[in-house]
Amino acid sequence: MNAASEAASGAAVRVRVPATSANLGPGFDAFGLALSLYDELTVTPGGSGVTVEVDGAGAGEVALDESHLVVRAIRAGLESLGASIPGFTLRCQNRIPHGRGLGSSSAAIVGGIAAAYGLTGTPLDRDRVVALAHDLEGHPDNVAAAALGGFTIAWTEGPAGRAIRLEPVEGLAAVAYVPDTRVLTKEARGLLPSAVPHADAAANAGRSALLVAALTARPELLLTATEDRLHQDYREPAMPESLALVRKLRGIGLPAIISGAGPTVLVLTHPTRPSADPGSTTQIPGPAPDGWSRYELEIDPVGVQVWSGDAS
Ligand SMILES: Nc1ncnc2c1ncn2[C@@H]1O[C@H](COP(=O)(O)OP(=O)(O)OP(=O)(O)O)[C@@H](O)[C@H]1O
Ligand SMILES: [Mg+2]
DSSP: OOHHHHHTTOOOEEEEEEEEEEOTTTOTTTEEEEEEEEEEEEEEEOSSSEEEEEEETTTTTSOOSTTSHHHHHHHHHHHHTTOOOSOEEEEEEEOSOTTSSSOHHHHHHHHHHHHHHHHTTOOOOHHHHHHHHHHHHSOSHHHHHHHHOSEEEEEEETTEEEEEEEOOOTTOEEEEEEOSSOOOHHHHHTTSOSOOOHHHHHHHHHHHHHHHHHHHTOGGGHHHHTOOSSSTGGGGGGOHHHHHHHHHHHHTTOOEEEOTTSSOEEEEEOSSOOTTOTTOOOOSOOOOOTTOEEEEEEBOSSOOEEEESOOO
């Protein structure tokens, strides 16, 4: 039985895919962290077209036809595996908020591609998932963390998206402050200058190298290591309240950053006291500002997961 006919045999596939935070301060377009907030998909092959049901984030907003991002990713995944399925039902239970900098588009894309692997009975090839998801998303940082879990460093080689996974230091966790308002990634990218001062570029190169050490072994350096001079301040006009919150939290010694293209603010936490503020008693990020949501998150260790043959 080839992949296509196997796929059409009717077994449902279930997928769980994590939210992700990209950049992490200085690691612009390269660093990603997988977080314990998940979208869940169930795909049941059958019929001749697609039926899409969405619960949670994006319900009533996203398209429910072939243009739905998960459907497009399933189709692209099937094509890359040499398979095709004329019709299926897709059920989405979405917990990752849209347009907030927590990687909802990457979760949709990586989740859809992983579903294609499940539908065809193909063992997940995570590096191939990263490469294809990068083609659909246009940048590799979030898709890398959604596909590989943990802490990821992504890059492009020619047109190809690639990534490695590093093990986050034990005890690393995060608090996300998510405002009501959205910022579209495209809009936030439009605020960046085409050139930056050499000194800023040099500072970011050093800080991003330090951040690899801080995230994997030296969490007491997180505050210093998350300093950024390449993108966060430039985006202030699109998210002034987020930048104000980042400064306030950093001012009391907490390693706060803009998550992805914003406007979510992410604070990295660890039982070790941040070294830059040895006098502070503040270690737990406080309550969310009015109108914002606060999520206490762990680091997702494995990235996207797929189960076949059980639609429950
Ligand atoms: N689960 C989903 N199903 C369908 N479409 C989705 C889904 N998640 C995201 N999208 C599409 O992607 C858009 C959000 O993408 P965008 O890249 O702007 O934000 P984000 O991915 O949430 O944040 P960031 O890329 O900064 O981490 C949504 O408005 C919607 O069109
Ligand atoms: Mg996105």
